[in-house]
Amino acid sequence: MLLVLTDEDIVPLLDMRDLIPLMEEFLRARDSGHTVTPPRHSVEFAPFGKLVFTIGGLKTGARALAGFRVYDTFPGPDDEFDAQTVAVWDSKRGSLLGLIVGWVLGEWRTGALGGVAIKHMSRPDARRCAVLGTGGQARTQLLAAAACRSLTEVRVYSRDPQHRRAFAAELATLIKGDVQPTASAQEAVEHADLVICATSSKTPVLETKWLCPGAHINALGPKMLNEHELPTDIAERITLLATDSIEQANGYPEPHFLAASAAWNHLQDLATLVAKPVPPRLGGDITLFSSCGLAGTEVLAAAHLLERYRLARQGSIHASAG
Amino acid sequence: MLLVLTDEDIVPLLDMRDLIPLMEEFLRARDSGHTVTPPRHSVEFAPFGKLVFTIGGLKTGARALAGFRVYDTFPGPDDEFDAQTVAVWDSKRGSLLGLIVGWVLGEWRTGALGGVAIKHMSRPDARRCAVLGTGGQARTQLLAAAACRSLTEVRVYSRDPQHRRAFAAELATLIKGDVQPTASAQEAVEHADLVICATSSKTPVLETKWLCPGAHINALGPKMLNEHELPTDIAERITLLATDSIEQANGYPEPHFLAASAAWNHLQDLATLVAKPVPPRLGGDITLFSSCGLAGTEVLAAAHLLERYRLARQGSIHASAG
Numbered sequence: 001m002l003l004v005l006t007d008e009d010i011v012p013l014l015d016m017r018d019l020i021p022l023m024e025e026f027l028r029a030r031d032s033g034h035t036v037t038p039p040r041h042s043v044e045f046a047p048f049g050k051l052v053f054t055i056g057g058l059k060t061g062a063r064a065l066a067g068f069r070v071y072d073t074f075p076g077p078d079d080e081f082d083a084q085t086v087a088v089w090d091s092k093r094g095s096l097l098g099l100i101v102g103w104v105l106g107e108w109r110t111g112a113l114g115g116v117a118i119k120h121m122s123r124p125d126a127r128r129c130a131v132l133g134t135g136g137q138a139r140t141q142l143l144a145a146a147a148c149r150s151l152t153e154v155r156v157y158s159r160d161p162q163h164r165r166a167f168a169a170e171l172a173t174l175i176k177g178d179v180q181p182t183a184s185a186q187e188a189v190e191h192a193d194l195v196i197c198a199t200s201s202k203t204p205v206l207e208t209k210w211l212c213p214g215a216h217i218n219a220l221g222p223k224m225l226n227e228h229e230l231p232t233d234i235a236e237r238i239t240l241l242a243t244d245s246i247e248q249a250n251g252y253p254e255p256h257f258l259a260a261s262a263a264w265n266h267l268q269d270l271a272t273l274v275a276k277p278v279p280p281r282l283g284g285d286i287t288l289f290s291s292c293g294l295a296g297t298e299v300l301a302a303a304h305l306l307e308r309y310r311l312a313r314q315g316s317i318h319a320s321a322g
Numbered sequence: 323m324l325l326v327l328t329d330e331d332i333v334p335l336l337d338m339r340d341l342i343p344l345m346e347e348f349l350r351a352r353d354s355g356h357t358v359t360p361p362r363h364s365v366e367f368a369p370f371g372k373l374v375f376t377i378g379g380l381k382t383g384a385r386a387l388a389g390f391r392v393y394d395t396f397p398g399p400d401d402e403f404d405a406q407t408v409a410v411w412d413s414k415r416g417s418l419l420g421l422i423v424g425w426v427l428g429e430w431r432t433g434a435l436g437g438v439a440i441k442h443m444s445r446p447d448a449r450r451c452a453v454l455g456t457g458g459q460a461r462t463q464l465l466a467a468a469a470c471r472s473l474t475e476v477r478v479y480s481r482d483p484q485h486r487r488a489f490a491a492e493l494a495t496l497i498k499g500d501v502q503p504t505a506s507a508q509e510a511v512e513h514a515d516l517v518i519c520a521t522s523s524k525t526p527v528l529e530t531k532w533l534c535p536g537a538h539i540n541a542l543g544p545k546m547l548n549e550h551e552l553p554t555d556i557a558e559r560i561t562l563l564a565t566d567s568i569e570q571a572n573g574y575p576e577p578h579f580l581a582a583s584a585a586w587n588h589l590q591d592l593a594t595l596v597a598k599p600v601p602p603r604l605g606g607d608i609t610l611f612s613s614c615g616l617a618g619t620e621v622l623a624a625a626h627l628l629e630r631y632r633l634a635r636q637g638s639i640h641a642s643a644g
Binding site for chain 1: 323324326328358360363365366367370371373375377378379381386388389390392394396397398399403404405407409411413414415416417418419421423
């Protein structure tokens with residue numbers, strides 16, 4: 001029987017300590033030319049919205065996976081009937097391994113990719129973290145940051161005081177650390193070694209001059225020329241600009257907000273930074289990871305979770321039989 | 323909870339008397355410009371094969387549906403883990419209505435489209451039917467033909483005598499009629515008003531001179547310039563050539579085997595024939611429907627089956643409560 005899992009099934013199995021190395025495995029395979037990662041494919045159903053597909057996979061010694069994630073941009077509440085669906089095949093054996101229907105998988109794999117960026121781009125001694133935004137992406141980015149760096153201080157800002165208080169309380173428990181809400185974005189950013197920018201803002205939410213020397217930024221929100229959450233003049237400060245998907249960064253309907261900057265000429269593939277690590281940064285330069293969503297990564301994450309689910313179920317069957 | 327159905331769930335609900343009018347509804351919507359029917363989208367996962375997506379939907383007064391069917395061309399047996407998946411959204415409300423995972427839905431909607439072609443292209447007095455091929459497509463094409471015309475005689479040929487005998491016995495029961503295996507394709511075709519050509523043959527399985535005056539052909543199998551189950555000289559005999567998807571007919575990696583013929587210049591969209599019916603044919607001319615697979619039709623068929631399943635379940639809950 002085909003395995004179809006929902007958020008309820010996979011939430012107990014999600015762990016950044018598994019997912020971050022898994023994303024590194026994918027990125028190393030990508031660097032060796034063993035992944036399939038085309039830009040998103042979308043089909044318009046006017047006037048309601050689109051279906052958007054990220055289709056991809058990888059082939060390494062042990063694994064040959066193919067699959068896709070699909071989501072819609074139709075109106076309506078984000079409820080159980082507005083879920084994203086991920087499907088995974090073992091492409092070598094020709095088997096559909098299963099489906100995962102829900103919301104959390106996409107956020108966790110994006111979080112894990114953000115963790116990889118922090119691990120390979122930020123200073124090893126980064127301790128203080130700013131989080132702008134309190135949605136699902138902000139949550140998984142912070143979980144990933146906490147899995148890669150020894151955070152001593154996390155400051156959270158979003159426009160709604162209630163949201164930032166609730167986020168701070170929940171995340172303090174999850175990362176077993178100090179997470180405080182702040183009354184302004186500046187208060188959060190100006191003390192931070194790591195800045196997680198995960199808003200839906202179409203205009204800049206921080207000023208470049210607030211950034212500490214040596215800071216690293218993970219940017220998740222709007223990044224188009226006409227709508228972007230980071231200021232364009234950030235390009236003048238950054239010495240390393242990377243993305244998980246150069247195909248996707250160049251594949252949006254609008255240009256990337258930094259595409260016209262000199263920094264864009266040196267845009268790095270995160271896969272290269274993982275496969276060919278450079279000595280750790282210790283200087284005061286500023287680095288930016290622009291998260292675009294690398295096709296195929298959700299397929300590998302889903303395959304891992306389907307496998308963990310099967311093993312956990314077998315374990316519980318054995319336990320109850322024993 | 324999201325509804326995920328398998329073949330076992332939907333087989334009891336499949337009925338050509340529902341599906342043929344449903345496909346006509348789709349084709350009328352298409353003729354009015356209210357459907358989304360791009361050619362297939364496929365992504366290569368070398369060296370194993372592809373994932374192939376048909377994405378589509380429709381918008382009429384009562385319905386706004388979007389969705390897709392996906393299948394793989396990876397090696398491996400056609401088993402429960404090599405299934406096709408269809409997903410359906412109500413695009414107006416933004417709800418994922420459900421998924422159907424299996425094999426039969428694709429074959430039944432292709433059958434129903436073949437039924438529409440027979441209804442609108444063949445002579446109303448067509449009685450004798452030839453079937454070349456004994457697979458799932460041959461089966462549903464014959465079920466659809468029997469739903470549209472009063473068949474008095476069905477002759478079935480395929481290379482394997484056991485396959486044609488088993489097919490004849492099964493279909494005789496299903497259509498409650500006379501279905502006989504024949505020892506050659508010619509014996510089946512030379513007496514037929516309707517010819518269903520549903521083989522996987524890469525070379526012609528019939529000769530044009532075998533065709534009766536007035537015959538109509540539904541062709542399902544290979545139709546590329548370098549691999550085709552019908553002879554190219556059939557173009558000289560046909561006075562009406564139609565397909566369900568002109569987009570797809572022109573969207574294959576290779577040209578259609580008739581694309582260089584004069585008949586191709588008059589290629590009709592089945593949607594036009596449904597929306598603007600012409601007087602029934604009574605002469606001796608020969609007509610051909612080349613089935614290419616119209617995107618979105620499986621989405622409408624799936625929405626119908628999900629709804630029927632819900633109603634049947636509600637009915638049985640009420641019955642057991644009563």
